[in-house]
Amino acid sequence: VPVISQKNRRNATAHSPFRCELDNVVHSKIETESGASLKMTSHQDEAVDDDERSDVETTQERESLSLGVSVGESFVELYSSTPSYRSRWYLTRKSLTEGLKEAITAVMEAGEGTSETPIEIHVASTAVERSLKRGHGQSPAIIVASGFETWFGLRQRVVTPTFTLQPKRKEPLVSKDFVFGISGRLQSNGHEETPIRIEELEFLKSKFDLLKIQHVVVALPHADKNPEHELQVAKYFEEHDMKVFMSHSIAEMAAADPVARWTECAELAYAELAVDEERAQIAAAFEDLTDHGSVLEWTRAGHGLRGGVESALSQAVRPNDPTLHLGLDHFYLLNDGAVHPLGLSASQGLKMGEWSFPGLSDEPVGLEPGPMLFGKSQLLSILDILFVQERLQAIEGLTPLINEKSRSRIQETLLAWGKSAGLTDGSTRLDPKAIAEDIESGFIDQLAHDAFLGLKGKVTLQGALASTLQPLLKKRRPDLDLILKPDGEWSEAKACLESLT
């Protein structure tokens, strides 16, 4: 278990305003039966300058090996400082279990550990977001007060453009057929008005059995004043081996809109399966590597499962300078003691927008099946543009996936877009590189604007894409001192390691 100097611990806590909301940073600890330990004393050597070094200097007396693991939407990043080990792999090519096994074996060898060496891993995962985004989850039933069964659907936001003649709402995560009302009701002061009727729950249970529902969300009015009704319902269904999510447990939202509470609960219930699967995959990585009897402890701060790398970054030791994190999934600005998500990402999609010119779409296309440069996808993204512009620096885990033949496909797509936008006037042959250049410039312009608004002097860049984007950002903002953080390519997994329990 790391022993961290008091100064560092205090600083880290002070820099962690979201500490109590830390969600998907999962801490697991593996110990062998014998409890043998490996002792190490080390200094973190990734600090940017002397000031920062003194701030993060940590004396660790380790009795275990510690790994930081960031499970992103498509890539896994792993980091160990002592012994030094880094790895990134694409989940489509190598499973989480397989990659972890390889990494643990390598770390144990490098650190002279044995199968009895305790291993502590800090995982930040996007399992919930992945599950919601890809629709890989299990639809729960929602139990609400009778009379409110259709309210949930009505509260979904309208996703069509303003003033459209054919407006549409976002499809709710849970179909209206899976929302059930019960007569139990509390008054606004939390006093019981109508008790929970067990026969109603029995009836619902039989319905759930028919529908093969295993997860139940209980979302009753005024549960924040008095959770008793939700607890009664939960007890009944838990006794029947069902997993129950109660709206009053979303504590930080208790005073806010109840439908937002319900939605949060429903999303967590929906993604529970994916979280369980991922947990099992991590556990499986240790099964063959350690003696039987290993203990895998999962502890979560907070009550939700959200957060992923954003939680890890907000918990990790903070740099003094503003830091722009340019990860494969998300971009963040770390400044003023907080993590600010930026609206752009490396897999930002492109579309023919209202200007009849290829521009950035509102949503990232993700990294699976990948940008076009992986050779499979049909959807253009910013990574493709950086590739044809020959900006992409070597990125472990990503570079081997690049299919060189895709270059011509990307250029042809750009050309087709150009033609459909009427970019040629018949006499001039259009250069797809010119289109790519313009898209790139628009992207860098927007990124620089959003990230550096109001900043002066030194800004540190980190993340897998930091070295790729640094020259472009520097050209856009020559007045800023944009420096690359040493070892910053691994900052996500490193943040997982630094985040304290």
Next chain:
Amino acid sequence: VSRITSSSSTRAPSSNASLSKTTRPNRKSWHFEAAQAHALHDLLSSLLDPLGSSCMLMTEAGAKSENAILSIRTNRALDLATLPHAANLCHTYVKLKDRDVAILNEPASAGSTVSDFTLVAGVCFETAGPMAEILIAKRVSFPARTSESGRLEDEGVRVPPMPIAAGGKVNTDILSAMSMHPFAPVGLVEGITNACNELLAVADKLKKSALDPGSELRRASFKRYLTDCTRMVDERLHRLPLGAKTVTSRLPTGEVLKLQLRLDETRVTFDFAGTDASTRFGLTDMQTFSACMAVTASLFADGLPMNAATFSMVQVSAPSRTFLSGRGPVGTVQSTRFAFAAICDLVRAAFAQMTPTVRASGGTTSLGHFQFEFNGGKFWSSNLEPGAPASAEGAGLDAYAIWEPRPAIFAVDEIELNFPLKVIGCGIRAQSGGKGLHRGGDGAFYSFEVLESCKVRWALGPQISKTDGADGGKAGTAAKIEVRRFNSTTLDPLVEYGGNSDGIASLNAGDQIHFFAAGGGGFGSSKEKAKEESAE
């Protein structure tokens, strides 16, 4: 819009919707300019992000030329022209300097209703001078209040253009004084103060953006941006068929609305000559313009930038004797809503005569309203959303007023905590949409038990009578209100189809009341649907 009649067109309309596309030379260079315009468009849009909806940015051009709207973001059609107009008025009267904020809600000038307050902040971003170079506006809406008298004075406090913050400091004394008015909205001081602070935060962000050495946020860029937008809008216009159509409709209250729509290569013209005067309705010319602009924008699925360039393609003529030109009495909250929705529906019907894809059923798009009034003047009100009419393109959306989609924030916990009301239920009124090839959207429903005696007031407007289907589609179910008295087992109708759209009733503790919004009209014959299904 019921009973729409079509007169002969003054110019032969084109038979193909995608006609008249002119060949433009040097398209390559224009499109690369468009890329730059796109970047500025995104930047302006991102500046407005923190303000949510009903907000805008406009340049301050000085006395010699007109201020130019740079960007408007709103999902309420009414805001489109009234918000910049209100911002202009505020600045004209108050002479905003850097980080000053002015306020206005006077319906006759602001073009909003008394429950909507327009806030305008001045920003000086390029020069060190004190006068505003850019105006940022935001409209803050409070729950609407209706009154028995039908007089505007009884609906809320009326505020002429006046300063509310100087140099970034909000004058809470003025706000407190306003909040003392017996009909001032609950939470006025907090709501306006928060909105002021949001505006000032955006003003600061705008100043920082201007300091970015690569930023396009320059007066010179604005001019180029609007020129590029004009070209883009011009291109969009070429997708519409040319020609003219005249349509008329009669409101449930008897007034006749007449519109001649003319589409030519560079402009869309709306001429309302022939529309009646009215003692009941009174829209301002900016409200009428907003309706025409919103429906025109709705024709373009890929959107239009909402700014001065787009506005320049629309020309509206509303003669002074009509109720659309601001010469008549100022409309109350509900009369404004009903008349505005009627104009939007008429304009859409006119376009439908020329482009069949925008044809829709005749259900209303007007929000209804109900409110509870308790002892001591305490009141709580809510909207009653009808189902959207189905159209040639598809089914109508449930509980959605297309031109005024108020967010359905209906926090049961909060209502029960703050008012002597128990919410028995709320959601979608099942099966209220009209059947047809495309089904009309279902209306909303809200049910309450009152815990103290109170009065309930409602204004359902056309929802009580106007739910027609089209092209063989069935009518939606009309709005209704039912009451179950304490200790009674029967539900008694308070208002039903064809009844009075406005009314008031007394309720005692323990009484239950149920509000049901109208369903949208269906479009197309159900038989066609059955045929399609069997063919599949």
